[in-house]
Amino acid sequence: MELFTVTDGCTGCGLCAAACPASLVRQRTPGQPPQALAGREAHCIRCGHCVIACPTKSFVHALLPPDSFEPIRRKEFPSPGSLRHLLMARRSCRTYNPAPVPRDDILALIEAVRHAPTGHNMRQVGYVVVDGPERMDAARQLVLDWIGLEVAADSPRAARLHLAGAARAAARGKDVIFRHAPHVIVAHAPIDGISPEIDATIAASWLEIAAMASGYAACWCGYLMFALAAHPPVNAALGIPSGHQGYAALLFGRPATRVAQIPPRDMPPVHFYEPGACGNEGE
Ligand SMILES: Cc1cc2nc3c(=O)[nH]c(=O)nc-3n(C[C@H](O)[C@H](O)[C@H](O)COP(=O)(O)O)c2cc1C
The missing domain is CATH 3.40.109.10 (NADH Oxidase)
Structure with a gap:
């Protein structure tokens, strides 16, 4: 089974290859259409990232029909403030x-x-x-x-x-x-x-x-x-x-009841990693 095909709209941008978490989509030459890593089709986790990465909608996955994808409506996202x-x-x-x-x-x-x-x-x-x-x-x-x-x-x-x-x-x-x-x-x-x-x-x-x-x-x-x-x-x-x-x-x-206030919660401890620094300095 061919895991995917690409249509004429493929620009060879390589974004599909970069998106595949299992490295099954390979772009051997920059600017050229991708190819599937032979014999590894069963390793596809069907995440669909190769399809959604394609800016020209030219990437057709054999197991994920194009009409099963939904457009993203970014305007409907909650604002960071409302989500917080x-x-x-x-x-x-x-x-x-x-x-x-x-x-x-x-x-x-x-x-x-x-x-x-x-x-x-x-x-x-x-x-x-x-x-x-x-x-x-x-x-x-x-x-x-x-x-x-x-x-x-x-x-x-x-x-x-x-x-x-x-x-x-x-x-x-x-x-x-x-x-x-x-x-x-x-x-x-x-x-x-x-x-x-x-x-x-x-x-x-x-x-x-x-x-x-x-x-x-x-x-x-x-x-x-x-x-x-x-x-x-x-x-x-x-x-x-x-x-x-x-x-x-x-x-x-x-x-049964609605509360009207948010109780206090401390900011959790956060450290930014420094190579070589020991994590138990405070002990
Ligand atoms: C894994 C887990 C198990 C919990 N089990 C119970 C439970 O059995 N009964 C209960 O009243 N609350 C339970 N809670 C709720 C916690 O007590 C609650 O998250 C905590 O008191 C803080 O309140 P908040 O969730 O409103 O911030 C549980 C929470 C977690 C994450």
Whole structure:
């Protein structure tokens, strides 16, 4: 299979070759059309960068039809100031309107974040969405059952995560696990993938921001994430495909209340690298 062809409009600028992360697009002579690195087609990660780099739209990828590309509308980008403000105003929500969010609206948010980066462009992140009070109760019980196991075993994890306290709160009817949110959304990826935990975490982090921008609210659900990591049966019970693990979980819904202020957060430490300088000078 020819991985790509170039049409007559090719100017030989070489931008396609410069853009290919796998170096499969080669320009042997400056000013000449590119050629595919023979026998390495299977290494293409289908990122589409070769196509979008071409200023004359002359680069046709065999696996990525031209009509599957969308034009970028830069005028619609948020300004740096408005994006900064949105990022600063994002908050973890712990009080939710109990009404479920329509499934189509949840799907639209997931669709909007499908361009989140993944290692090797593997794009193997999937989602399990829990909705409806009965299903939320069943999912909460999975977490509580795991908490019960950890507490009964008196595990270091139970002490570190204060799991006995969470169990006691649940027994009193206080939902510290799901905060009475109408949904929890789990991002999962293949355990033997290139970077599954990072991919799922980036995707969920984008989803949190997208939710906020659309007037919804979210909160990372650490208890469920720890249960998924520590107790594999929770993954299967939640319907996460075999071979995958849930790495990120977000409570999700409409906020019951809106906050009006941004709390303070320190500027993180930042060092500009100096070769030869030791990183632990302050110790
Ligand atoms: C990995 C992770 C797990 C978290 N788990 C929980 C949780 O189980 N329950 C909860 O109420 N908040 C949870 N949070 C939210 C943090 O407590 C929250 O980010 C922090 O208090 C700062 O508040 P902010 O997000 O509004 O800035 C979690 C956050 C992260 C990143």
